[in-house]
Amino acid sequence: MIEFQSVSKQYSADALALQDVSLNIGKGELVYLAGPSGAGKSTLMKMVAAIERPTSGRVIVNGQDIGRIKKAGVPFLRRNLGLIFQHQRLLNDRSILANVMLPLLVTGSPKSQAEGRARAALDKVGLLERANALPMELSGGEQQRVAIARAIVNRPQIILADEPTANLDRAAADRVLDALRAFHSVGVTCVISTHDDFVLGSSNARVIRLEHGALVADAIGDVAGHPEGGQA
């Protein structure tokens, strides 16, 4: 489903974000991308979403080569992805229901259908009763759950969550992770980037660890404290 073949990304002469990364993420997998800030996690995620293109190597997502995809094809690729950002990027001038409806409206779904599905998505993350609230009226954890609802409303094949638990307290982070795991359990491929040890420690999922742009480990369970368990 997601394949990186010797991928490097260089933003400038002295800014190598990824170097020779190769990996495969299959359909329905739950994968954590671990590593400190600046390790290249966000760059890797951006490549999957065709926000960035590789400097060398190939990135294949759903059979499409990101390096060769035409600009006009990018929106259609993204409609199969659910993107969750660290800072949510909710639109503050509209209700959370309108925020969640947006991915459906951009694809031309009828408004009534979009509203129904958005309400269902909000229900799944436990925020239906706040449908008419503005994002600013919600806590950080609730805003992140709205972002998850927005990411899954289009029934994507892949969810990409970039540091979804950053800036959240433990309880809020747990609820966010539970929501993401719930979608994984119904067959959605989930890629979650984090530098939070508690997130990695709470899971037996596959963890891909990046450092200084290079893939240093790829194994089941957290390999941070168990280098022998990982494979670079």
Place this chain on the structure above:
Amino acid sequence: MNVWFRQHRFALGAAFGQVRKTPGSFLFNVLVVAVALALPFAGVTLLENVRPLSQQLSVDPEISLFMKQDATREQAQAVDPQLQHILAGSHAKVSFVPREQALDSLRAKSGLTDVLETLGDNPLPDSYVMKLDGFANSNADAARVDGLAEQMRALPGVDSVQVDSAWVKRLAALLNVLRMALLLLALTLGVVVIAVVFNTIRLQVLTQREEIAVSKLLGATNDFIHRPFYYTGALLGLCAGAVALGAVTLALRPLNTAIAEFARLYASEFQLAPLPPLGLVALLAISAGLGLAGAMLSVQRHLARLK
């Protein structure tokens, strides 16, 4: 087709939503654009009113042919059939004016009897006066009259030929100048309209930068993102066009009061009328088109910078 229609409806709704969010700013921009449009619209209204009037004006140019002073009466009369030949098909009325008759007429009209008596000999030549029917004030007809006069000058014994249709040429030229000036004015103010809309949309793009970026990440196509701005630009142009046309129509009332007094002096009932419905629709379409053009230029320029 349904999706296409829905997306356009969504874009139109988004454009109206933007207007509802900042009604004061939209109204101000409408007024600025309306002021720019009002002048050319007034010019078009004026020209459209004058055009049928000028087309109805009959030129009836007069050609005067003067024989040489030493030409005999026989020579002068011999010119007549040749004139008839030249004027064949021109519906012309040819009158021969003997020099004696011309002198009598001059004496009667000018009151210069005493002065003319001192001259002794009759200083006036035999002449022909030709009135041409069915000539309009077009350049083509003016050229035709010039062509006839040229042929007459070549006749034996002819001293000079005068064409008094110059005023027709002047009128035609004046109308052309007015049309050209109006066109240039319209082009200049059209650029002003585009610039105003361009800037309005630029500010909107900046205000909605985050929404645009998020929409792109959620799979919005460029068309989906551009359309609301296009509709806003067209809406701005359309509203401004309507305001400008309304202002011009209202201005016709006091103007017509003044014109009525002036026209009465010439036994005319000339009045400026508003443009016909088709003309109004055309001007509204042009206004909306200018708004759309400004929006398209702005969107192409400013959205290209957003990844």
